[in-house]
Amino acid sequence: MTTTLITGASSGLGSEMARQLAARGEDLGLCARRTERLEELRTEITTAYPERTVSIAALDVTDDEAVFRVFRAFRDEFGTIDRVVVNAGLGKGAPIGKGRYDANKATAMTNFVAALAQCEAAMEIFREQRYGHLVMISSMSAFRGMPGAMTTYAATKAGVAALTEGIRHEMVGKPDLDIDVSVLYPGYIRSEMNEHVKNTPFMVDTETGVAAMVAAIEKRTAHARVPSWPWKPMGTAMRHLPLPLVRRLT
Numbered sequence: 255m256t257t258t259l260i261t262g263a264s265s266g267l268g269s270e271m272a273r274q275l276a277a278r279g280e281d282l283g284l285c286a287r288r289t290e291r292l293e294e295l296r297t298e299i300t301t302a303y304p305e306r307t308v309s310i311a312a313l314d315v316t317d318d319e320a321v322f323r324v325f326r327a328f329r330d331e332f333g334t335i336d337r338v339v340v341n342a343g344l345g346k347g348a349p350i351g352k353g354r355y356d357a358n359k360a361t362a363m364t365n366f367v368a369a370l371a372q373c374e375a376a377m378e379i380f381r382e383q384r385y386g387h388l389v390m391i392s393s394m395s396a397f398r399g400m401p402g403a404m405t406t407y408a409a410t411k412a413g414v415a416a417l418t419e420g421i422r423h424e425m426v427g428k429p430d431l432d433i434d435v436s437v438l439y440p441g442y443i444r445s446e447m448n449e450h451v452k453n454t455p456f457m458v459d460t461e462t463g464v465a466a467m468v469a470a471i472e473k474r475t476a477h478a479r480v481p482s483w484p485w486k487p488m489g490t491a492m493r494h495l496p497l498p499l500v501r502r503l504t
Contacts, residue, residue, distance in 0.1 A: 311327065337386065
């Protein structure tokens with residue numbers, strides 16, 4: 255039986271990952287700031303799958319001490335944490351120099367600094383138990399610098415991708431540690447974060463997009479652009495095309 259901890263599980267990609275992983279037979283530790291939504295999600299999942307164990311906890315991932323406390327509490331409750339999905343994130347931001355440093359700082363603190371805390375807490379548990387699976391949810395925006403309101407968001411997603419690769423690099427050549435490290439780059443998947451965005455090409459519904467994410471997670475792949483079409487070739491194009499063309503693509 256696999257036990258998966260998901261942060262930012264109260265809505266969007268996080269809540270749908272919880273549903274789909276439960277359907278695959280996994281027990282869940284779910285955390286987010288909005289506990290009323292977590293309660294509803296737990297009821298939904300345990301009603302559909304009575305044999306599943308779903309534990310919930312309130313967590314603001316920007317509270318470093320709380321991150322370590324909640325992760326350890328889940329570990330103590332379940333006896334083990336097999337997988338941690340670092341999913342909690344913030345999508346707000348503004349063009350640099352336009353007077354909204356507050357929004358950009360909040361995005362940076364939530365998407366990168368808080369992700370670092372989550373990785374520290376997860377890897378502490380995995381190193382102690384000598385196995386585990388760390389999953390980082392990045393974004394296709396990580397492949398190039400993005401303009402306007404996306405600038406800081408894209409930078410944080412590039413940062414967490416590099417952070418994850420560094421952790422994976424450290425695990426190479428350590429046969430005594432059975433720890434896999436994955437980074438996922440979702441393309442346009444409908445969620446609460448982007449529900450106001452209209453007429454976006456290649457946008458897929460939440461269930462379809464998360465199904466691609468869950469399939470990659472279950473394969474324990476090192477990195478995956480999801481859904482693979484069109485984002486696998488698009489990622490290659492984004493890395494190499496001139497910025498004006500990248501802007502037209504995205």
